[in-house]
Amino acid sequence: MGERMFEVTKYDPPQIFVTSRRTGETYVFLIEVDGAVTHEGACLDQGDARRTAIAHLAQQPRAA
Secondary structure: OOOOOEEEEEEEOOEEEEEEOOOOOEEEEEEOOOOOEEOOOOOOOHHHHHHHHHHHHHOOOOOO
């Protein structure tokens, strides 16, 4: 399997920051109250970056 192109570089609820290893660009996603992960702008890499954010959140312990 290839190297991951994106990595979560900061998680500061309600925001999660995902950086592209290829371009160095950082995408900031907002974690909504219902758990949705949203981004204000549209970009080519947004889908993969968003999936990286969701995968990271899925690995976090859930609050009781």
